[in-house]
Structures are given as C-alpha cells and as structure tokens.
Amino acid sequence: MSEPRIVVIDNHGQFTHLEGRALRDVGVDSEILDNDTDPANINADGIVLSGGPSMDRVGRCADYLELGVPVLGICLGLQFIADELGGRVESGDYGGYADVDVRILDDDDPLVGSLAPETRTWASHADEVVEAPDGFTVTADSDVCGVEAMSDTDRDLYGVQWHPEVSHTERGQAVFQNFAAVCE
Template sequence: MKHDRILILDFGSQYTQLIARRIREERVYSEIHPPTRSLDWIREWSPKGIILSGGPASVYDEGVPTMDPEILQLGVPVLGICYGMQIIAQLEGSEVAVGRREYGRAELSVAESDDLFHGFLPDESSQVWCSHADHVDQPPEGYRALASTETLPVAAFGHTERPIFGVQFHPEVAHTPRGEEIISNFLLRICECRPTWTAGAFIQESVERIQAAVGEGTAICGLSGGVDSSVAAALVHRAIGDRLTCIFVDNGLLRKHEREDVERTARKHMGVRLVVVDATDEFLVALDGIEEPEEKRRRIGHVFIDVFGRVAKEEGTGAGHLVQGTLYPD
C-alpha cells in the first residue's frame, strides 16, 4: 500500500522529532528533511502536506535557514510552527516583530474554529506552550488571524483561500494539551491523509523490502542486545529466516548477566542463529593503561571491528548483506 506522506522541513527546532512522533501517533507517515530541498524534489516526493518546524534563529539574522517561497504556491497544505510561521509571514510580505521573548504557558483564545481549530469553541480558552523571541503582529495580506493570546494578537493565522496555516506556539509538546487535536486536524481534515501507517504495516512492508533486497542470499548482523539491533535482527529474521547469522561480541565490559540475557532472548524468544565470541582479552589488552575516555572509545571501536570482521568471515556463510540497526535521528 502506498501511504500518504507528510514532509517536515526542519529549521533546527529542538522539538522536530516530537512533530514526527505526533504524526506517527495519527498513523500517518512522515519524514524530516532540511529546508534546502528543491521544488523539484518536493514535487517528486509528493507530500500530502508540509510542516515547517520551529527553530532558534530570527528570520532577520544572517545566514539563517529559509525556504523557496514557491513552496507556498504548490497547492499543498502547509503548517508553520513558531519559526515556521514567521518564515511564512516574511515570505508573504508581512513584518515579523523582533525582541519580545516569551517562554512558557499561555492561554489561547480561538477566533475561528474551522479547519485547524475544528472542535474548539469560539473564544474558548486553551493552554499552549510558547518558546520564541520574534512574533507576528499582523497577518500577511490574504491571511486572517485565527487565534490570539494576551501577548500575541496573532497566535495563529490562515490563508483565506489556500490551505496555509501558521501557529506561533508549539502544538507538538505535552504542555499544549490540545495540540494533538490541532495536528490531527491538519493531517486528517486539511491534508486529508489516510491513517494507514501502522506498526503492522511497517513490519510487513519492511519484510517485503528485505526479501527483495536479499533475494536468495544471506546476511550477518552485529547484535548488541539493544533495541536498535534487536529490532533490525527480528525483521530480517522474519524475512529470510536462518539465512541470517547474528554475532554477539562479549568485550568483557558488559553488565552482570548481560551476555546470558542476550543469548536467551536471541535463541529462545527470537529464534535467530547466534554466534557468541568472547573477546575479553583482546579488549582489555587494548585498554590497558588508557585513561582518556575518547581514546578508550576509539580503541573499543577498532577492536570491535577487527573481532566482528574476523568472526563474520568464519561464521557468516559468505553473507552478502550487513544488517545494522540505528536510531531514526541518527
């Protein structure tokens, strides 16, 4: 199944990953990309909507991230959050007011409860979280104010004809209790996304992609016992079965019973083929007399690569694919 997709353009916000998480909670697929993505790339990627994240900069600073103004002409719904709202205002010809820093809770009063604020009562007060220095006092021409706070005459705006919206607060954080409703309204009502991206769908699609990539070949995986490598190993094992070989390297620096826990989980619960190598002596020799933390990390990394490579040649059954699990932000 082809899922509807939301493109998040990241302007450096500390909350960008939270935006992606809120979208996932609505069972919609999203990806985070830099705002330097070209119009042609965005058209080809074909998002159902675009979210512009916040960021630490002022739109007036030199060398700050911005975006192609033609993005606002694509006909794709856009939601700007904090700095993202200010970018929209500036590109659309409105002045961004400078220098009134606000950090903390505020009470939002909704003027129009259609579209973005569907489900809110007119003039209903709702807590939101603000974290900004600049703000917008007047919406750009063709836009209307949708909400305000005591200090922000335009806490949210929307275009009168195009599906373009901006909010000066952060709906993605827990301190905005009804923020998930605002994000849901944008995704499901404005962008008309289908909520089809579930964990089950992700597993099935991942298995199919792995099977297509590996074919009749084999694979090896460095299994640490952590979430990342364990999930990767579980998906690949589901896809190709015993043609996956997992390698666990005991470096002699593990927590108590950690090796036994990994062996039990991998073999009994996951059912994978696991090779365990005790390389304690090699690691301890390499670390002997070393006190500087970064040098320790460097040596541990080098020894691990040497040990893993050696064992992979011995036990990897000529594997043509390497399985690696890592965090999404990395």
C-alpha cells in the same frame, strides 16, 4: 483513502523530531527533511515548516510554499510564512518558553477551530507576527500576542505561534489531526 504523507521541513528547531512523531501518532506517513531539500524531490500531501532559531536559516522554505500542497508553519514557520507573504514580524516582549492561554477567534477554522473557545499552549514569543499577510485571517490571540494563529483557507496556508508537538500544550495532537484532515 490512504493516509496522507506530510513532510516536516527541519528549520533547526529543538522540537522538530517531536513534530514528525506527533504526525505519525495521528496515523500520518511522515518524514523529516532538511530545509535545503530540492522542492522537486518532495512528494507530499502537506508540509510542516518547523520552528527554529533564526529567519536567516530557513533554507528553501519559500520554494515549498509554491508546491501547491497545504502548509502548516509552527513558531518560526508561522513567522516565515507571514514575513514571506507580506505580513510583519517583530521582536516580542516575552522571549522564554512559557504557558500561554490562547483564545480561538474562529471556531470554524479547519486548523484550530476545534480547540475553541481557548486552549493552553507552550510557546516562545521572542519573535512574533504583528501583522498577518493579506488573505490571512487571525484565528487565535492571547494577552501576550495578537497573532497566535492565522489561516488562509483559500491557499491552505496555516500557522501557529505555539508548539502543538510538546506535552505542555493541551490538545496539541488535535492541531496535527486537523492539519492531516486538510491534507487528505
């Protein structure tokens, strides 16, 4: 089987280029595309919705959820998925980036289960998901946030609040490997 092709949708986040590199480092054919790219021009086995500064700048991300391929939302990408599908996002108590110890709640989850029982992450909680949408399972939490990760395995939609692509996050590459396996 050939390597999966996963596109990273650039929501103007400061770490987007690292997400593309992390995917390439785990053997994935990856490309970064602007978030106003026509969905008809996206040929991918999976999509990563990058982090970014504002929900007002997510371009055509709603259209990408309709492409029928697995989607991984990172930080703003997670928040976008939750908001778009009926969950709730609110301002968090911790706005700056910090180390956060995350508890994995489902060791069978295809995205974060392999990180159980806990992992140290690098995250901002300026905004956070406070209620996951219907169909999603909360797969990780922390003392800072009740929804650090969520999954809807029936629709292959996943998200993490933290940034697996940065070196400060332990075992971040495992998140990208796991997502690549979902996309194969």
